Amino acid sequence: MHSDPKVLVALDFASEQDAMAFVERIDPSQCRLKVGKEMFTLFGPQFVKALSGKGFEVFLDLKFHDIPNTVAHAVAAAAELGVWMVNVHATGGSKMMAAAKAALAPYGDKAPKLIAVTVLTSMGEEELPELGITRSNDEQVLALATLAKQAGLDGVVCSAQEAAMLKAKLGAEFQLVTPGIRPAGADLGDQRRVMTPAEAVAAGSDYLVIGRPITQSADPLATLEAINATL
Numbered sequence: 001m002h003s004d005p006k007v008l009v010a011l012d013f014a015s016e017q018d019a020m021a022f023v024e025r026i027d028p029s030q031c032r033l034k035v036g037k038e039m040f041t042l043f044g045p046q047f048v049k050a051l052s053g054k055g056f057e058v059f060l061d062l063k064f065h066d067i068p069n070t071v072a073h074a075v076a077a078a079a080e081l082g083v084w085m086v087n088v089h090a091t092g093g094s095k096m097m098a099a100a101k102a103a104l105a106p107y108g109d110k111a112p113k114l115i116a117v118t119v120l121t122s123m124g125e126e127e128l129p130e131l132g133i134t135r136s137n138d139e140q141v142l143a144l145a146t147l148a149k150q151a152g153l154d155g156v157v158c159s160a161q162e163a164a165m166l167k168a169k170l171g172a173e174f175q176l177v178t179p180g181i182r183p184a185g186a187d188l189g190d191q192r193r194v195m196t197p198a199e200a201v202a203a204g205s206d207y208l209v210i211g212r213p214i215t216q217s218a219d220p221l222a223t224l225e226a227i228n229a230t231l
């Protein structure tokens with residue numbers, strides 16, 4: 001398998017036992033793991049440490065959004081936890097993102113990758129006006145991604161539908177982490193801006209966040225392996 005696996009499995013389980021049973025069946029060469037708000041709120045830093053202890057790199061997906069001082073300390077706490085990636089909301093603004101970046105400087109090459117969420121993949125373009133956003137989805141994603149790049153961040157969370165546009169505008173090095181990934185025929189759930197795993201990689205996604213299509217599969221391991229085989 002790969003030393004830099006592209007699939008980040010969203011471990012959105014309500015039960016630590018169920019999550020660990022899944023983790024026991026997979027290998028860090030097949031995927032990294034994403035811990036989000038549900039599992040971190042339920043099981044906390046010890047859960048993240050347990051995953052790291054099993055050899056998995058962890059994306060701590062807490063989407064920090066607060067005043068610069070608070071976000072800087074939160075991101076530093078994530079670095080202390082030893083996670084591979086951490087994120088903030090780009091709508092927190094350039095001062096907040098720059099403060100987060102500066103807080104990671106003392107960690108040098110041990111600092112987690114720092115990325116910013118642009119427009120949630122569960123949102124359709126028609127939802128933007130209710131937030132006061134009158135430009136198109138692509139314009140909003142590009143504006144927030146540009147802000148994140150200028151603040152020194154490593155990349156953004158976006159839909160794979162925006163990947164080709166962002167790679168062309170912001171360069172190959174700026175990393176694109178794309179949730180809203182659905183194998184052909186899979187239930188979309190609440191996701192709106194979706195792509196298949198193979199399409200997403202072809203469009204320029206660096207990392208694919210995939211949750212329910214794997215975790216709710218009758219055979220999660222086989223589903224993960226089948227997805228990896230298409231990449």
Ligand SMILES: O=c1ccn([C@@H]2O[C@H](COP(=O)(O)O)[C@@H](O)[C@H]2O)c(=O)[nH]1
Binds near residue numbers: 122158180181213
């Ligand atoms: O724009 C975003 C940002 C984060 N997410 C997170 O990714 C996973 C997706 O899970 P699925 O089960 O594959 O839909 C989930 O943890 C979200 O919190 C996102 O979907 N979109």
